[in-house]
Amino acid sequence: xxxxxxxxxxxxxxxxxxxxxxxxxxxxxxxxxxxxxxxxxxxxxxxxxxxxxxxxxxxxxxxxxxxxxxxxxxxxxxxxxxxxxxxxxxxxxxxxxxxxxxxxxxxxxxxxxxxxxxxxxxxxxxxxxxxxxxxxxxxxxxxxxxxxxxxxxxxxxxxxxxxxxxxxxxxxxxxxxxxxxxxxxxxxxxxxxxxxxxxxxxxxxxxxxxxxxxxxxxxxxxxxxxxxxxxxxxxxxxxxxxxxxxxxxxxxxxxxxxxxxxxxxxxxxxxxxxxxxxxxxxxxxxxxxxxxxxxxxxxxxxxxxxxxxxxxxxxxxxxxxxxxxxxxxxxxxxxxxxxxxxxxxxxxxxxxxxxxxxxxxxxxxxxxxxxxxxxxxxxxxxxxxxxxxxxxxxxxxxxxxxxxxxxxxxxxxxxxxxxx
Numbered sequence: 001x002x003x004x005x006x007x008x009x010x011x012x013x014x015x016x017x018x019x020x021x022x023x024x025x026x027x028x029x030x031x032x033x034x035x036x037x038x039x040x041x042x043x044x045x046x047x048x049x050x051x052x053x054x055x056x057x058x059x060x061x062x063x064x065x066x067x068x069x070x071x072x073x074x075x076x077x078x079x080x081x082x083x084x085x086x087x088x089x090x091x092x093x094x095x096x097x098x099x100x101x102x103x104x105x106x107x108x109x110x111x112x113x114x115x116x117x118x119x120x121x122x123x124x125x126x127x128x129x130x131x132x133x134x135x136x137x138x139x140x141x142x143x144x145x146x147x148x149x150x151x152x153x154x155x156x157x158x159x160x161x162x163x164x165x166x167x168x169x170x171x172x173x174x175x176x177x178x179x180x181x182x183x184x185x186x187x188x189x190x191x192x193x194x195x196x197x198x199x200x201x202x203x204x205x206x207x208x209x210x211x212x213x214x215x216x217x218x219x220x221x222x223x224x225x226x227x228x229x230x231x232x233x234x235x236x237x238x239x240x241x242x243x244x245x246x247x248x249x250x251x252x253x254x255x256x257x258x259x260x261x262x263x264x265x266x267x268x269x270x271x272x273x274x275x276x277x278x279x280x281x282x283x284x285x286x287x288x289x290x291x292x293x294x295x296x297x298x299x300x301x302x303x304x305x306x307x308x309x310x311x312x313x314x315x316x317x318x319x320x321x322x323x324x325x326x327x328x329x330x331x332x333x334x335x336x337x338x339x340x341x342x343x344x345x346x347x348x349x350x351x352x353x354x355x356x357x358x359x360x361x362x363x364x365x366x367x368x369x370x371x372x373x374x375x376x377x378x379x380x381x382x383x384x385x386x387x388x389x390x391x392x393x394x395x396x397x398x399x400x401x402x403x404x405x406x407x408x409x410x411x412x413x414x415x416x417x418x419x420x
Contacts, residue, residue: 040241041251044179044217045069045077045147048237053087055177055235062091062141064124064165066099066158068149068181068256077147082117091139092121095148095161097259105261105286124161126202132168144169146216147179149258152186153272154195154210155203155379158258162216163205163223170232178236180217184248184255184268185350187213187419192272192351193402194409195381203378209409210351210380211272214417215239222416236418244419247345261291270340273354276385279376281369282361283335287325294323295357296337298330300365305338307360311395315348317341355385356395 048055061081063069069077081087092099098108099121108125122135136144144165148158162178169176192210200206206227212219217236224231248255248265257263262271267290274292277284285294302320309318321339325331338357342348362368370376376386388398 041182041246041253042240043181043253044237044239045071047240048179049080053081055237056087056143056145059143059175060088060090060141061143061145062093062122062136062139063089063145063147064093064095064161065145065147066095066097066258068258069147070254070256072253074254074256078114078119079116082119089119090141092117092119093124093135093139093144093165094121096125096157098123098125105259124165127168128164129168130171132164133171136168136172136174141174143175143177145177145179146220147181148216149181149256150183150216150219151258151262151268151271152183152211152213153275154192154208154212154381155275156258156271157202159212159216159219160202160205162220163227166220166223166232166234167228167230170228170230174232176220176232176234178217178220178234180215180236180239182239182242182246182248182251182253183213183215184265185211185272186247187215187218187244187417189213190406190410190413191349192406193381193385194405199378199381201378204381207381207405207409209406209413212413213244214413215242215419218416218418221418222413225416226412238418242419244417245346261286263289263291266342267292269342269345269348270350270353273350273352274340274357276354276358276376276379279371279374279379279386280358280361281329281367281371282337283325283329285323285325286328287331288323290339293340294321294337295340295361296321296323296330296335297365297367298333298335299367300336300361302336303364304336304361307364308338308357311356311360313349313353313356315342315344315346316353317343352395352399355398358385358389359393359395359398362389 078092081089096108108123111123112121114121146162150158166176190209190213194209195204195207217238220236224234255265271292277295282295282297285291288294305318305320319339322334322336324334377383384401
């Protein structure tokens with residue numbers, strides 16, 4: 001497909017999205033969607049409900065969702081739609097961790113029947129292309145709806161579930177509707193390295209920045225306009241009352257953990273940087289009450305926290321910490337390391353912080369090692385971070401290496417932004 005055709009298709013998707021965004025606020029009372037929260041924010045689902053679900057009228061519908069697909073009254077949207085009976089809801093599609101969210105990282109709940117509604121639940125995890133298209137065909141739906149809370153990082157897999165489902169819906173001839181939710185760590189800027197396509201996996205299918213700074217509706221438009229060989233019939237239902245500089249607590253929405261190791265918005269704030277420790281032999285805090293905020297390994301002492309403090313990174317401080325994970329790396333062993341304290345969210349750069357912690361960990365701990373499968377390259381999107389750190393490069397040298405590719409992505413990203 002040539003770029004001019006991609007641009008035309010992207011503009012067509014944008015027109016539908018902007019039309020959704022231009023709706024005057026209306027009460028969602030009586031539709032299970034709840035009213036606007038603090039600051040007047042309404043999610044995509046709340047706006048869909050306020051319209052009386054007219055966008056889904058006459059359609060057979062399946063929903064890709066998980067526990068985050070709730071109203072502000074904490075009712076799941078599947079339960080709301082099933083109870084009201086105004087939408088012909090035929091199926092639910094569960095991502096990694098499952099529709100009801102009981103599976104740990106790298107797992108799913110499989111094919112089942114939802115006990116609350118009796119609806120069939122299809123497993124999408126690790127399915128893509130024609131295999132996933134066949135699932136949509138077998139479900140008997142003609143419209144696939146997506147409503148999942150993202151965490152704002154390239155390697156958080158729900159955005160690639162979005163991509164895979166869009167691709168499969170196009171192959172199966174299905175319409176695709178994205179209900180937007182806030183980016184919990186703001187949409188101010190894209191940060192970090194951009195994925196090189198030879199490193200594409202389920203933690204990064206396409207060349208976007210490590211912290212993308214977009215909502216799922218904006219990402220859907222970008223995927224459709226830039227990356228899908230066969231664009232899908234896409235409609236996006238935007239939020240109202242959300243601003244790009246808003247953190248999650250400005251939304252007035254309840255936080256439902258999108259996955260077992262994303263318990264709070266504080267976790268999401270540091271995750272785009274500290275998830276990189278999954279690519280090392282250090283614990284990234286899984287198995288603790290502060291995953292991705294606690295980092296460590298056996299043999300590390302207070303020198304690491306001191307070295308991290310010496311970087312004088314904006315908006316963040318580091319405490320010498322000791323902890324014993326209950327599972328994952330160093331399960332039931334006491335390890336030493338750091339706890340991260342963000343004191344100025346607006347100044348904090350999670351990616352630069354994560355790289356700074358990698359650089360200092362390698363300097364102060366002789367036992368530092370990358371995972372043998374070079375998982376760090378999949379997380380960062382190339383060999384650059386690993387090879388520069390191994391060569392002894394300082395923080396500025398490592399983070400400067402992606403400047404040109406990040407600038408290019410930012411220019412592309414601008415075309416698909418829908419909020420100020």
